[in-house]
Every structure is written in structure tokens, then in C-alpha cells.
Amino acid sequence: MIAPKEITYAGGGALSAPPEESFVLNLGPQHPAAHGVLRILMRMDGEWITRAEPVIGYIHRMHEKMGENRTYAKFLPNTSRIDYLAAMHYTHAFVGAVERGARIEVPLRAEYIRVITSELQRIASHLVGWGAWIMDLGGLTPILYAFDDRERILDLMEHICGARLTYCYYRFGGLCNDVDDYFLQGSRDFVPYMRKRLKMYRALVTDNIILRKRLEGIGIMDAEMCRRYGVTGPVLRGAGVGYDVRRAEPYSIYPRFEFEIPHYPAGDSMARYLVRMDEMEQSLRIIEQALDQIPAGPIMGKVPRVLKLPAGDFCYAVEAGRGRFMVRIVSDGKDTAYRLKLRTPCFANLSPFEEASKGMILPDALAMLGSLDLVIPDIDR
Amino acid sequence: MNPTLEQVSEDFLRLIGPIPAPAATAATPPPPPVQVVDFATRGVNLDITVAPGQVVAAAELLDRHGFSIDTVTGVDWLAQGQMEVVYDYLHFTANLRVAVRARLPRDNPEISTISGVFPGANWHERETHDFFGIRFAGHPNLTPFLLPEDATFHPLRKDYQP
Numbered sequence: 001m002i003a004p005k006e007i008t009y010a011g012g013g014a015l016s017a018p019p020e021e022s023f024v025l026n027l028g029p030q031h032p033a034a035h036g037v038l039r040i041l042m043r044m045d046g047e048w049i050t051r052a053e054p055v056i057g058y059i060h061r062m063h064e065k066m067g068e069n070r071t072y073a074k075f076l077p078n079t080s081r082i083d084y085l086a087a088m089h090y091t092h093a094f095v096g097a098v099e100r101g102a103r104i105e106v107p108l109r110a111e112y113i114r115v116i117t118s119e120l121q122r123i124a125s126h127l128v129g130w131g132a133w134i135m136d137l138g139g140l141t142p143i144l145y146a147f148d149d150r151e152r153i154l155d156l157m158e159h160i161c162g163a164r165l166t167y168c169y170y171r172f173g174g175l176c177n178d179v180d181d182y183f184l185q186g187s188r189d190f191v192p193y194m195r196k197r198l199k200m201y202r203a204l205v206t207d208n209i210i211l212r213k214r215l216e217g218i219g220i221m222d223a224e225m226c227r228r229y230g231v232t233g234p235v236l237r238g239a240g241v242g243y244d245v246r247r248a249e250p251y252s253i254y255p256r257f258e259f260e261i262p263h264y265p266a267g268d269s270m271a272r273y274l275v276r277m278d279e280m281e282q283s284l285r286i287i288e289q290a291l292d293q294i295p296a297g298p299i300m301g302k303v304p305r306v307l308k309l310p311a312g313d314f315c316y317a318v319e320a321g322r323g324r325f326m327v328r329i330v331s332d333g334k335d336t337a338y339r340l341k342l343r344t345p346c347f348a349n350l351s352p353f354e355e356a357s358k359g360m361i362l363p364d365a366l367a368m369l370g371s372l373d374l375v376i377p378d379i380d381r
Numbered sequence: 382m383n384p385t386l387e388q389v390s391e392d393f394l395r396l397i398g399p400i401p402a403p404a405a406t407a408a409t410p411p412p413p414p415v416q417v418v419d420f421a422t423r424g425v426n427l428d429i430t431v432a433p434g435q436v437v438a439a440a441e442l443l444d445r446h447g448f449s450i451d452t453v454t455g456v457d458w459l460a461q462g463q464m465e466v467v468y469d470y471l472h473f474t475a476n477l478r479v480a481v482r483a484r485l486p487r488d489n490p491e492i493s494t495i496s497g498v499f500p501g502a503n504w505h506e507r508e509t510h511d512f513f514g515i516r517f518a519g520h521p522n523l524t525p526f527l528l529p530e531d532a533t534f535h536p537l538r539k540d541y542q543p
Contacts (some may be wrong), residue, residue, distance in 0.1 A: 057526060060527040065537060228499055229501035248471075338456070339537075
């Protein structure tokens with residue numbers, strides 16, 4: 001047996017540091033709560049954050065430069081690597097910008113398939129965000145359910161284009177493959193299945209008292225803060241602003257469908273949570289309508305063999321899983337872009353973190369960080 | 382109260398003031414500073430060119446109308462010896478998109494920051510400084526952001542050699 005060592009304290013006063021002393025806490029760049037290589041430098045006063053500065057750029061790949069030194073078609077696969085959880089939306093914005101510039105008409109059937117796959121993608125994206133966020137909060141089970149549901153979507157996507165995550169399914173003027181009955185029937189079956197699951201998630205997670213205590217009134221980002229920082233997506237709708245690019249700047253054939261833009265006025269983490277849960281239901285509604293209306297026909301429009309955009313400036317925005325994603329192409333009439341700007345939602349959605357996290361305790365700040373549903377390659381590009 | 386396109390463009394005409402007559406030597410006259418453009422073909426409603434000294438006033442004008450900052454970026458016009466800074470704004474409820482542009486001399490690209498009006502511009506301006514070397518005067522923290530912390534190069538300049 002080892003005898004306990006006798007320790008004498010020189011001062012004999014209180015062991016804890018005086019309360020006014022602050023220290024720097026380095027969160028990340030390798031941290032499970034950051035969902036990737038995000039680093040946040042936090043100046044702490046005990047458990048309270050006095051200042052939190054996100055440090056980004058660890059996986060910066062300079063997509064915008066790549067867009068300038070290769071043709072439009074060669075850059076297309078890059079766009080699905082920006083936000084790998086909502087790749088369809090990102091390719092949609094890029095093909096949309098090129099189609100807008102080159103004035104390419106997209107056949108109606110292709111537009112319907114784009115809407116169906118985009119909405120399936122939105123559900124898959126929200127499911128990951130939901131599961132990973134609940135895992136941050138200490139609930140390890142929901143992510144397994146979420147991945148089970150998402151797997152069904154990924155299987156359908158794999159069936160139509162071969163990829164499970166980084167799709168290159170949308171092409172300038174249409175799609176690379178038509179969909180078959182397997183996909184259409186699979187999507188149709190998915191709608192009632194997912195509705196049942198969402199009901200179960202409400203009972204399992206949404207109404208859970210522990211979750212509500214962790215999220216309600218935590219991490220307030222009001223509409224004015226969102227406006228000053230350019231925050232979009234579910235975070236903005238969780239601040240009571242019903243802004244959705246699908247409504248505000250109608251693209252593809254979204255005006256043909258009936259759906260609501262869920263928004264909650266509270267501006268806290270719970271509001272953002274509820275927005276995402278409701279959005280999945282609305283996506284199912286859109287998928288159902290699109291499956292009922294989808295016409296037969298070609299899936300590829302008339303596209304010139306050498307694709308050149310006329311000189312000018314063309315923007316195209318979509319409502320991606322995490323908010324407004326915009327592509328700006330500045331063309332000088334050649335087959336490559338003179339300048340390609342990618343405006344990503346997570347970049348803007350993270351920027352108010354410093355202001356919003358001031359005075360919060362660390363576990364609450366991490367709950368708020370989860371509520372932003374960040375994808376780091378989307379911030380760093 | 383949502384602003385209308387007419388209100389915003391009128392306010393901009395007032396802000397920009399009288400337009401100097403184009404030089405007789407210019408081959409093509411410069412485009413008008415306030416252009417209402419077709420959204421379906423361009424993706425913006427209003428395309429505005431201001432003098433570099435007017436970008437803060439332009440941001441304040443749009444802030445008064447309830448606009449939000451979308452993004453800030455640059456374009457390097459090597460042949461003309463100019464750098465263009467493009468500010469994108471959007472309105473959440475009026476569904477308006479406004480692009481504000483300013484051209485700077487390429488050998489000394491410096492412009493005032495608008496991060497005092499829209500704090501969201503802080504990060505966008507840091508990114509633009511990284512990529513183009515455009516300095517935003519008065520910016521609180523113009524340090525490398527997406528590039529490595531010791532980066533002294535600006536990769537989106539057209540004369541950049543890796």
C-alpha cells in the first residue's frame with residue numbers, strides 16, 4: 001500500500017481563482033461539437049463566454065479560383081463538394097446560373113425531377129443536421145434513426161446517378177439520366193413512411209422535456225440581427241421572417257406547388273429546430289405534388305456543343321438546406337468564367353456567432369452552434 | 382413598409398448626384414449608374430454603380446430601407462487596370478435584389494469598410510481582402526481569413542503566379 005503523500009499549501013486560502021480572472025479556451029479545430037474543422041477561440045470568465053471568435057479556413061480549397069481556370073462543365077462536379085450534405089441544391093444553383101447566362105431552356109420533366117430530388121435532398125440534409133445536433137446535446141439514439149431514413153434517400157439518389165453524396169446529376173439544360181419506375185415508386189413510398197417517422201420523432205425528441213430545457217430561450221438571434229448579418233435559411237425563419245428563396249426569387253417550377261414557409265417568431269434554438277422539422281413535412285408535400293404531376297418527355301434541352309456565356313454578370317440563388325446559396329458568374333464571353341463567386345449560407349450564418357454568444361455559458365453556446373447546422377466545407381469553400 | 386424598386390432607385394439617383402458628361406475620347410459611353418434590370422435574365426433587380434467614396438452612404442441608404450447584406454466580393458479587371466468591388470444586398474420581404482459596384486484603381490485598391498453599417502460585411506470584406514488585396518479602410522480586423530495566417534499573396538488577382 002502506498003501511503004498518501006502529504007501536501008501542504010503555502011497560502012491556505014481559497015483554491016479557486018478569483019472570479020475576475022479570465023482565460024482563453026480553444027475549441028477545435030478538431031472537436032466533435034464543431035462538426036468539422038471549425039475552431040473557436042473563446043475568452044471565458046469561468047463558465048461564461050465573454051468573447052468567441054470563430055477561426056475558419058482550415059479546409060479552404062479555393063473553389064472560386066478553380067471556377068476561373070476550367071470550363072463550366074469541368075467545374076460542375078466541384079459544386080457538389082461545397083456542402084456535401086445538400087449537394088443537389090449547390091449543383092442546381094450553378095447549372096441555373098449557366099442556364100440563365102446562356103439562355104438554355106430546361107424541359108419540364110427535368111424541372112420536375114429537379115424539384116423532387118432537391119426536396120429529397122432537403123429532407124436528407126435536415127435529418128443529418130437534426131441527428132448530429134441532438135447527439136451534441138447528449139441524445140445518442142436519434143442520429144441512428146435519422147441515418148436509417150436518410151439511407152433510403154441516398155439509395156434512391158444512387159439509383160438515378162450513381163453517387164450517394166456528391167452528385168453531378170443536374171446538367172446544363174437538364175439531367176444526365178432519366179428516372180425510372182423504381183425511383184418514382186421509391187419516392188412515393190418514402191412520403192408516407194417519412195410522415196410516420198416525423199410523427200414518431202415528435203413524440204421521441206421534440207416533446208422531450210430535456211431537449212426543450214436545453215433549447216428554449218437559448219441562443220436568441222432576432223430578425224434584426226439576422227438582417228444585419230445576412231443570415232438566411234432555417235436560422236432566419238426561426239427568427240420569424242418567412243424568407244425563402246423558393247418564394248422570394250422563384251426558380252425552377254416551385255411556383256407550381258403549394259407549400260408553406262414555416263417560421264417561428266421566438267428566435268431561439270427551439271424555433272430553429274421546429275422550422276427544420278416543419279420544413280421536412282413541407283418537402284414531403286412538394287414531392288407528393290410533383291410525383292402526381294410529373295409529365296413524360298425529354299430530360300435534356302438544346303445545349304450548344306461549346307458552351308460559352310455572353311459577356312455579363314449573372315446571379316442565380318437557390319434555397320439550399322442551410323439557406324441562400326448564390327452563384328455569380330462574371331463572363332467575358334469565353335468558355336470559362338472570368339469570375340465565379342459562391343455565396344454560401346453557413347459563412348453568413350456563423351458570422352453573428354460572436355455577437356450572439358456573448359454572455360452565454362459554454363454548453364448553451366454549443367447548443368446554439370448545433371442549431372446553426374453548419375457544414376464547414378461550405379464556410380471555407 | 383416594404384420599399385419599392387422606384388423608391389430605391391430614386392434615392393440612389395439623389396445619392397449619386399449629377400453624372401459628369403463622358404469624355405469625348407471614350408469609345409463607348411459608360412453605362413448609367415442606376416439600372417433597373419430584368420431579374421429573369423440577370424438575377425438582380427437593380428444594378429448600381431457608385432463612386433468609391435459613396436459605398437458607405439449606399440449601405441446606409443439600403444439599411445434605412447431594411448435591406449440585408451448578401452455578400453461582398455471583388456472582380457479584377459486587369460486590362461482596364463481596375464478593381465471592382467461588388468456589394469450584394471437583398472430584402473427579406475420586398476423580394477428585391479440590389480448590386481452596388483465601385484471601381485478602384487488597381488495599383489492602390491482601397492475603399493471604406495461598410496462593416497460599421499452591416500456587421501455581416503466584416504467577414505465578406507476580410508475574404509475579399511484575402512483574395513484580391515483590396516484594403517477596406519477602417520475595418521476592425523483585416524487579417525488573413527480563409528488563407529493561411531502568413532499569406533501575403535492574393536490568389537484571385539489575374540496576374541497571380543503560384
